[in-house]
Amino acid sequence: MSESKFNPRTAILLLIIVLISIIRVAAPFSDNFKEIANFSAVGAIALFGGAYFNNNIKAFGFPLLILLLSDVFIAKTSGYGFFYGGWYWTYIAFILMVFVGKVMLKKVNVQNFVFANVVMILIHWIVSDISAMYVPGLYEPTFAGYLTCLVAAIPYELNFVYGSLAYGVLMFGSFELLKAKYPYLSLNKTTVA
Template identity: 35%
Template sequence: MSLNKINTRNIVLVLVILAMAAIRLFTLKYQVWSNFTPVGAIAIFGGVYFNDKWKAYLIVLLTFFVSDVIINHSYTSQWSLWSSYTFWNCVCFSIIVFVGSQIKKLNFVSGLVILLVPVTTHWLIMDLPWINGASSLYPNSLLGYWEALVAAIPFERNMLLGDAVFGLVLFGGFELAKSKFTVLRTNRTIAL
């Protein structure tokens, strides 16, 4: 394979996403940091920066799938490729990647979207009692859904904080790297 066919930008994006995904494993030993992870930031980052959007979906979903398998193994001591959350996590992260793919310009408004869409999407979908296995805790009704949403606030607060911190690292770091290394730039620029 010639060096012309190697897309350095995509390699860097994949490596950055994998490095950030490894941070998810940190919370396994420190439950107080539960949900303080870069998952939302990774999903929207992939949507924004991959030129070929199918690569964003593939890399983001595959990264989360593999890290979920590792995390589930750490909790259950069994290797499982599928859990009750896998499908709905893929739905959430696909929505987040899609929203990221629609961002054409980095500014205050898109910054709010980058910050709020991941946590809001995750919160509204994953806390449905009939999805998250909490139907034994909350009734399958709007009141049960509301109770599940309220109970999830501490976890979603940590996700929001994680998305803010890791989003700043991902987006700020990549924009800085693009300003220093022309190989990371594309014809499709994101205006600041």
């Protein structure tokens, strides 16, 4: 009978995600929320979960659960509705963003991090903005309306770029520093994270 050793890797990864998520749920309480809308950690959380959780259930489940819980909290406290038209496109984009982290960040380094962010941001922009087509009267439900939506979304996507990079550097940098200091946090053949 083999003895299972506790590896705190999963707990530390989840703690980093939760701490960063607290910032996300606090944002709507800011006086300048409209200016910082989309300066969010959701992109960084998606990449982080995909990059560091070896187990697919944890890689997709933890970030999706955090997104869902924070969306519900934001909807309840800010008055912004949760089940808005086409909301599921945001979740589809998020799942694809986690997948980008799994595929492109098998080896975490600056080059892979930047490239994964570019791909993830394009996915967010192209997929999640489909949801705006479901809001009555916002955009014409045609390809031309979708293109108009994409152009109108550029300022929000720029905030998403800045947020993803800033939070990503914080999250990835923190965990990489912890791994350097505590090598048992690294994945090996017996580690399940």
